[in-house]
Amino acid sequence: MIEKIVKRDGRVVPFNPEKITNAIYKAMLATGEQDLKLAKRLSQKVINKLEKSLKKEEIPTVEQVQDIVEQVLIEEGLARVAKAYILYRQKRAEIRKEKQQILGKKEIDEVDKRFDINALRVLASRYLSRDRTGKIVESPKQLFERVAVHTTIPSILYDSRVYSLKRLNKKQKEEKINPEALEGKLKIGRYTLNRYHIEGLIRVYSRLNSERKMKKRLSQIIEMIKSGEFDSYEEEINQYYNLMTHKKFMPNTPVLVNFGNPLGMGMACFVLDMEDSIESIMETLKRAALIFKAGGGCGYNFSKLRPKGDYISTTHGKSSGPIAFMTLYDKMTDVIKQGGVRRGANMGILNSDHPDVEEFIVAKKGNRQLTNFNISVFLKEDFWDYYRENRPYPLINPRDGKVWKYINPRSFFDLIVYEGWESAEPGLLFDDNINRYNPLIKAFGKIYATNPCGEVVLYPNESCDLGSLNLWAFIKEEFSQEGRKVYFDWEEFERAIRVATRFLDNVLDVNKYPFPEIEKMTLKNRKIGLGIMGLADMLFELELPYNSEEGRKMMERVMEFVNYYSKEESIKLARERGRFPTYRKSFYPEGKMPIRGFEERESWHLDWEKLVKKIKKYGLRNAFTTVVAPTGSISMIAGTSSGMEPVFSLVYEKKVTVGTFYYVDPVFEKTMEREGLFDDSLIKEVSKREGSIQQIKYIPDKWKKIFVTALDISAEDHVRALASVQKWTDSSVSKTINFPENATVEDMKKAYLLAHSLGCKGLTVYRYKSIKGVYIAGAEEEEKKTELTSLKDVKAKGPTIYKEAGIKSEIRETEETTGEKCPVCGSPLINIEGCKKCPVCGWSVCEI
Structure with missing residues (x-):
């Protein structure tokens, strides 16, 4: 045998x-x-x-x-x-x-073996460690081990043998520990700690000891590690490692790049504040530069700055205004690469009642300036009263609180819509929908800013701690004599949510923060952002159209599940480690929840009343637990569709010197093979039709309804999908509302108003072909003589070139574009999830 x-x-x-x-x-x-x-x-x-x-x-x-x-x-x-x-x-x-x-x-x-060719190309080009000559000196297995070990370190220090939930009478004696001297000498089970893991251990210990929570000296804990007393935590390392290597969950890029490495910073993005003084503006600029260097992005609300032309008493001159200072930040971003991984990303926000808001709205017209910024208008809550009644809307000078001038609110809103129609910017942030579900509004006031992609609503000096669950990985396929059965494994999904929640909570502790103020504020509220990716591929497998009521119900159910079980695990963590410090100042003790779905009992699939009682009794470890971010490179590594977006195109065409190669959405290919429809002719036909199958006569209507692309879906259905996911998400959601090229300004206006009425917290729009320097799905218009390889060769060689699971379309430069290229690999950029992004190596202006 x-x-x-x-x-x-x-x-x-x-x-x-x-x-x-x-x-x-x-x-x-x-x-x-x-x-x-x-x-x-x-x-x-x-x-x-x-x-x-x-x-x-x-x-x-x-x-x-x-x-x-x-x-x-x-x-x-x-x-x-x-x-x-x-x-x-x-x-x-x-x-x-x-x-x-x-x-x-x-x-x-x-x-x-578990990762496809494209995933390994992304890992090799941007994530795996290299020596001074540029040679790769780390395997994907070693990368995920490095990250899993680093992330487990806080759990060791929260062990009840060394950690006290109650504050002790005094701190332990401070000791000098040399990480280099200990490198290779400490192990957790079979895993060896490197010097950067040990630096993390020292960093977390020092913080907990300063809070008078450590029962033992650091040297004693190190001896306990040496003697194997913490070897049981090998299982936790295995859990994190397996979650990542089986592509069920990926943390954001900084964790993969920096954990167990010199920089040690796992946070993707930060919100920085500035006062109305040159000293404060320049200090914030300096801090942003250092954050970019370490691999992060920044969001700022410039509304505290006095308007352009306002009086400056110290110089008797006139103010340059916020847009001039944004230009300064933009130039700084150009010259600093984020941790050697990607260029800096910024979100610039201006309140709707700032005197310079009209100039701000048109600041990115034609995408000719502020190219390192996404910009958004923060539409204040009272704006809607003026809009409905069509009363003159006052713009307020932040310097003295006096009215600068009045504008027509409807003309103002129409200007925002028009610029979105023409240039895809500015985005909109809705004050009322953001702060209605803000659990800390009594403690810190309103939130006025977000990270670069707009999905994480944050106070100044808070940071993003993000990771995403790959929904496609929880699809199970079983074969029997009766046929094929496909289902979503909810039990396995719950287990993954719990492990991922603990992972992200540990990231907060072991992270190496760039500034003490950021560390302090982030750890006060302990917000984590567990999100999703692979939604489109999951829906394809389950044969649920993205733009259907059934599809949206599945989106709601998935996010309700993520929110519920991440909160359950956060309660467990609160019992083991303590509640987030501002818990008592939040609205959680009142039985409130930061989600619209909680208010709609008829849509519950889980016992939220029971959960609220547990929160009241034990508290929460994290003020927020859910965010849906754009997943950029991490969805490419996981080999799945991006974030909550629909697939952009079902076929991607790549023309190279030896011929033409095609990349096909894997679920679409598998389905068409089962139907006996998959061949060279189908691939070319879909490519010519901009990645869509809607006009291909011989494909049954059943599959046309299921395999819809971003451009097949109406703007209204895009908005309704966004609202479905937002309904059960604490923070916000990154999603592009796609419009066809011939959409009107009025079409776009209806989408903005619908998004607000459905409770969305913000909106990013993109009308097809509206931005220069962005590329188009489908085959080239001008036929060229290229050698078309056989289907056999396409299948064999396909993985050797690029397959972007979330886009899966050909990207070509139109005649009028500027030809903007990726700074890492030189490939053409595309526009998705509100950001310019490279479909080859995963670089993105605001990628997570």
Whole structure:
């Protein structure tokens, strides 16, 4: 009886006969066969043959097993199935070779196998550590181990043997510990701590000790680690490691890049404040520069600055105004790369009643200036009274609180809409919808700012702690004699939510903050942002149209689930480690929740009353637990669609010197193969139709309803999807409201008003082809003589070039564009999730 098998990388693992059955059955499905009993019988025949071929105590190799599978299929007269199996095997061999080249390895390991070619290209180009010569010196497996170990460090220090929930009478004696001297000498189970892990340990200990919460000296804790007393935390490291390597969850880019490395900063974005003085403005500029250097982005509300032309008493001159200072910040951003990973990203905000707001609205007209900024108008709550009654709306000088002038509120709103129609900016932030669900409004007043992409609403000096669950990874596919069954695994999803919540809470503690004020404010409220990605691919699998009531109900249910179980885990953390410090000043003790869904009992799937009682009794560890961010590179690493966005295009075409290659949405490809419709002709047809199948006559209507792209969906349905996800999200949601090229200004105005009425906290819009320097989905208009490879070659070679799971479209430069390129790899940028983004390496102006 065969018990073990030798993998290609030399590892000996348990033998699993089901893998043989599944491989044969998948080859059968690819040729239109559907006989699971036959697949099981053939699988047993393979095992019998294999056992006879082995010497005593010989362990078979993967190659031996696959060779015998081929033999059995041919002997059984299943030539077409054998051919499909051989082609698949050949394709996998080519993929392995390509992965070896990307990573500079002789053999790929089990983690490399889980990630597709494009994911490894992104990891290799931007995430894996390199030496001074630029050579990769870290594997993906080592990266995820490095991050998992670093993230587990706070849990060790919160262990009840060394941590006290109650404040002790005195601090422990401070000791000098040299991280370099301890490097390689401390282990948690099988995991070795490097010097940066040890620096994190010292940093967290120092903070908890300053709060008089540590029962033991640091040197004693280090001895406990050496003696193996904390080896049980190896399991927590494994949980984080498995969550990431099985692509169920990814933290934001700074965590992957910096944890276990010199910079140590895992926060993506920060909100900075400034007062109306040159000293304050320049201090904020300096802080932004240092944040960019460490890998973060910044959001600012410039509304405290006096308007352009206002009197300056100290110089007897006139003020330059906020837009002039924004230009200064923009220039600074140009010359500083974010931690060597990406250029700085900014969100510039101005209140609707600032005297310079009209100039602000048109500041990015034609995308010719402030190119390192997203800009948004913060529409104050009282604006709507003036708008409804069409009364003159006062603009207030922040210097003295006096009316600067009056404007027509409806003309003002129309100007915002027109600029959005023409240039996709400014975005809108809705004061009333943001602060109605702000749990800390009594303690700190209103929130007036967000991070660069607008989905994290923050007070000054707060920061973003973000990570996303890959919904597609929780789709389960089962085969039986009756056929194929697909379902969403809610139990596994709950477990992942809980582990990811604990992960993000630990990030808050072990993070290396750029400034003490940011550390203090962030840890007062302990906001975390657990979000989602892979929504579009999940809906494809479940055959739920994105733009349907059923699709939106699934979105609501998913986010309700994320919010509920992240709060449950936050309660557990509060009991173990303490509530967030401003809990008593929040509205949680009153039984309130920061989500609109809580007010609509008829939509509950879970017992929210029970949860609120637990919060009242035990408190919460985190003021917010949910945010839906743009996922940029991390969705590319996970090989799934981006954030909550629909797929931008079902087919991506790439023209290179040797011919034309196509990349197809994986769920679409799989479905069309089952339907017997997938061939060269279909790929070219979809590409020519800008990635859409709606006008292809021979595709059944059923699939046209399910496989909709961003441009197939009406603006109203985009807004309703946004509202569905926002309903159960504490902070806000990053989503682009796509409009067709021929959309009118009035169409866009209706979308803005609908978004506000449905409770959305902000809005980003994009009318197709409206921005120069942004690229277009679909095939090139001018036919060129290029060599079209066969479908076989496309499938074999496809993974060696680029496949962006969230976009999956061809990106081409139109004649009138500026040809803006990615600063990392030189590829054309596209516009999605409100940001310019590189579809090849994942670089983005405001990528998370």
